[in-house]
Amino acid sequence: MGASNPLLPKIATVVDIVRETGDVNTFRVVFDDPEEMAAWNHRPGQVAFLSVFGVGEATFCLSSSPTCRDWLEFSVRRAGKVTTALHELEAGAKIGVRGPYGNSFPYEAMRAKHLLVIGGGIGLAPLRPLVNFMLAPENRKDYGKVEIIYGGRTYNDLCYKEELFRTWPETPDVAVWTTIDVAEEAWQGHVGFVPAYVEEVKPTPEDKFVVICGPPIMIKFTVKALENLGFRADQIYTTLEMRMKCGIGKCGRCNVGARFVCRDGPVFNLTELYQLPQEY
């Protein structure tokens, strides 16, 4: 079977662990076989499976840009069995990786357009590859302005602080608005929920795509805010989360109607979502 067995992970090493928040770590991972590393190609929005052998396997979005060829990054919130086992690992640990799976954000259709990114908490993880793909020097000229509206419960719950407060705001034609839910003594920035902040920022819908990810309640109210600002359903993309075991359309459980999230998703625009059963 060998190379033709899609369920067999490739062995990789955790080379670095960045502590993003109290319960989110970003794992930087490199395949042990340099050919695997060179052959790896993902598109922004895709997912992969990480294995901690003896514990299990779980699905995570890639949070590194496809333009980064030296490693993969996964931001993992400690919540269950596999994620806890991942959090117990130290740099140098061996894990399994298989993928990438699923469709992606429509980065081809997004050419020459502006992008509005709206994230909540760890919901920024699947959107970050798209942002960094567009901001990569080789791609920057192909895309318009990038606006990022991002919120967390507290300052400590904000991920990717280096990019959020330094790299992205210092990049030309990139604007970043950050908010936290409740006021904190040291926080000088905006306080409030993401949907309300979107209404305040008042992004315009012309020549723009929107990508949203965050807690379901945040997405729901943000979509309402966007629709009030004149955005159409087919401009707004999100990424669905469903439990998965195989990633290749066999194990059955990630179906929403006749669609498999692992194959036909995880990225859907709202027009598509409105046609699916509300079972996600």
Next chain:
Amino acid sequence: MDSKIIKKDKLLSLLERFIAGYHVLAPVREDGMLVYRPVGIPGDVELNPGRSVLPPKGRFFPQTEILYSYRIEGEKLTLEEYVEEARQVILFGVHPCDLRSFAVLDAVFTEEPRDAYFTARRNNTIIVGVSCSSVLPECFCTAFGISPVEGNGADIHLTDIGAGAYLVEVLTPRGKELLQKFDSLFEDNVAGAEEAKRAKEASLIKKISLSVKVNDLHEKMASIFENPYWEKISRRCLGCGVCTYVCPTCHCFDIMDDGAGKAGERFRCWDSCLFREYTLHTSGHNPRHALAQRLRNRFFHKLSYNNQRYNIEGCVGCGRCVALCPVNIDIREVIGAVRGLV
């Protein structure tokens, strides 16, 4: 392709030769239950088996199978795949409904990227079909255009045409290649064998519940997703999942690790969409938290989604789920209700 006749005593000789050269899986009685098992003695094989408790899909998609093992030695992690045995397998005695189920499973498992385990077993298996000799009260294969005497999906197909003789239809090059080795056991096809098969078909079809009609089912399903019917029918469902375990087309599985520390195995096993844990997220969110949603999803998968996705019906009318549901939920009644409600 061609057809021949084999007498019953010669069929037993044929089975003996199959057993000598191949790994043979065939229907046998075990504690009164009909099951597919490796056989060593031709006389153990049920030549006119009827419906097995579990479908023969287990040959391709076992209830539990090891995918690979892992071993950690110092800094080194190695994975070793489970590799299918090289010896060819003959799966003997598969009825037409179960033969169709293989096509349904093929659509899922051999769609790219192919499932390596299923595909290896599928490629390594010669299938001998057998026409039905009786009809059970729950049978409704004809609703899905299946004939109880046709061997579509088999390499070789047998029909008992009476007087101790079987019509042998050779349906694929692989079937032809197999039988060529045992040519002396067969007789030339006789006049009247085909007629005997047709007469058998007519008498069987007369006994099958013909009231189940699915001609307008897809359109009707499309408009019945939001309907109190699902909540109503789910009130008596226990969520036990037996319908999914005995279903020849159910393909859902879970993947888990067995072992801790330095060595162990990763395996997969059948799972059921009726279980609450099946779609439960780590966060606690469950997209199909209510049993009514899960039962509805099962019927939609069988009667609508499968056809939308793979252009093949997800039900084959074998009747196993009808026969074994402890609270008498009957997919034929569901089909009737859907067609009547809208």
